[in-house]
Amino acid sequence: DAGVIQSPRHEVTEMGQEVTLRCKPISGHNSLFWYRQTMMRGLELLIYFNNNVPIDDSGMPEDRFSAKMPNASFSTLKIQPSEPRDSAVYFCASRELAGGDTQYFGPGTRLTVL
């Protein structure tokens, strides 16, 4: 299995620009998580989906952040407009909803907003 795939691996953008991060979960996994990791705040859960439906988005920092999961094999996290404080590593993770007790992480996207 290819594992969780994230793209791009690195993104550098200017303040005010729109940023879209992409994630492909492990085949057969129907629960997907987006996390943000910074030195100051550690690993934070932003949002998670079960069967493509957002279950808990209470971790999304503000309205500039949005996430979608149009099908079982693809999810996006969008930031519009981006700000320097959004600079972080964004991780996607997936697991099997029924009986799956472990989250598997992607390699992350390192976002730098100038």
Add this chain to the structure above:
Amino acid sequence: AQSVTQLSSHVSVSEGALVLLRCNYSSSVPPYLFWYVQYPNQGLQLLLKYTTGATLVKGINGFEAEFKKSETSFHLTKPSAHMSDAAEYFCAVSDYGQNFVFGPGTRLSVLP
């Protein structure tokens, strides 16, 4: 509600010495407990997990952890540290695999 405490943000050991990384948790239901490792510029990789059954669990790379309900702890150990063990280690608690809460992480340095 669940929470995880990793009191040490940084631990240094000499190569060949015992590694002990501490994790305490709180959970209102029987917990599932996990240790993940993160190498520089990589994602989190599962080291080991406890769900039910034997309280001493063995993971990859010679690591093991013991679930102690009375102490609400799940400390990670390795008898002999190797230079390649230098990484960030995260403890996590979950309620039956649903909601995951991660600790702040402990950075392990291994000195030659």
